[in-house]
Amino acid sequence: MSTPQLVVHRDKELMAQAAAARLITKIVDAQTSRGYASVVLTGGRNGNGLLAALAAAPARDAVDWGRLDLWWGDERYLPEGDPDRNDTQARAALLDSVPLDPARVHPMPASDGPFGADVEAAAESYAADLRKASGPENHGSVPTFDVLMLGVGPDTHVASLFPELPAVRETERMVVGVHGAPKPPPTRISLTLPAIRSAREVWLLAAGEDKAQAAAIALSGAGEIQAPAAGAYGRSRTLWLLDAAAAAQLPRSLYPPASP
Numbered sequence: 001m002s003t004p005q006l007v008v009h010r011d012k013e014l015m016a017q018a019a020a021a022r023l024i025t026k027i028v029d030a031q032t033s034r035g036y037a038s039v040v041l042t043g044g045r046n047g048n049g050l051l052a053a054l055a056a057a058p059a060r061d062a063v064d065w066g067r068l069d070l071w072w073g074d075e076r077y078l079p080e081g082d083p084d085r086n087d088t089q090a091r092a093a094l095l096d097s098v099p100l101d102p103a104r105v106h107p108m109p110a111s112d113g114p115f116g117a118d119v120e121a122a123a124e125s126y127a128a129d130l131r132k133a134s135g136p137e138n139h140g141s142v143p144t145f146d147v148l149m150l151g152v153g154p155d156t157h158v159a160s161l162f163p164e165l166p167a168v169r170e171t172e173r174m175v176v177g178v179h180g181a182p183k184p185p186p187t188r189i190s191l192t193l194p195a196i197r198s199a200r201e202v203w204l205l206a207a208g209e210d211k212a213q214a215a216a217i218a219l220s221g222a223g224e225i226q227a228p229a230a231g232a233y234g235r236s237r238t239l240w241l242l243d244a245a246a247a248a249q250l251p252r253s254l255y256p257p258a259s260p
């Protein structure tokens with residue numbers, strides 16, 4: 001378990017730009033040392049803001065887009081192409097603008113796909129894809145993600161792991177179906193905390209005053225069932241990327257001064 005590190009930026013725009021630059025560097029380093037990189041995307045405003053900032057970044061094409069594996073941390077279980085799906089929004093923000101290898105982009109199943117309303121079967125199918133992509137060093141469950149990004153909800157949810165609901169309590173499976181999510185739509189697919197924790201680095205994105213209480217709760221030692229963001233940590237690094245508004249309720253001792 002890696003102790004959370006915090007970086008606080010002046011505002012959400014700067015946070016998105018700085019996080020995008022950080023992601024470019026992380027991907028280039030991984031591709032240089034291992035020939036490819038593996039990243040897990042998140043939905044939500046902060047996640048999509050980062051992708052849009054990446055699309056506009058001057059160093060964007062330092063990334064070898066053809067050697068980048070993309071996965072999702074969660075998905076709203078809607079028909080393919082639905083504007084509310086996380087992958088639809090990610091494609092609009094960045095993915096349709098860069099030369100990715102489609103075989104290396106792994107959207108979660110859609111509700112009008114082969115599994116229909118059986119979201120559990122859809123979740124198991126994604127878990128099987130992860131197993132297929134994992135190497136012997138990954139204990140056969142999920143590939144080693146270089147960076148797994150998570151937006152943080154005002155209730156401290158990450159991915160589609162909501163406080164007290166069954167999905168956050170899962171300790172064996174890597175991917176689960178979610179019913180009755182308090183954030184619409186109610187039916188979703190999500191990586192579980194064990195899958196999240198398999199990543200080398202977990203980056204939590206929290207910008208805006210509506211995240212201030214969630215950040216303070218999650219970083220105050222709260223339990224992961226009540227505060228799922230508290231259970232999201234990487235094997236070698238856990239990084240909270242905040243803006244000043246989201247950091248407003250954190251004890252000053254917890255973070256360095258906001259960036260200039």
Ligand SMILES: O=C(O)[C@H](O)[C@@H](O)[C@H](O)[C@H](O)COP(=O)(O)O
Pocket residue numbers: 042043044045046047074075076086150151152153154157158159160183
């Ligand atoms: O499917 C989703 O909605 C997201 O994956 C979800 O986990 C999101 O990241 C948080 O709710 C934060 O969303 P905002 O950044 O829009 O506040």
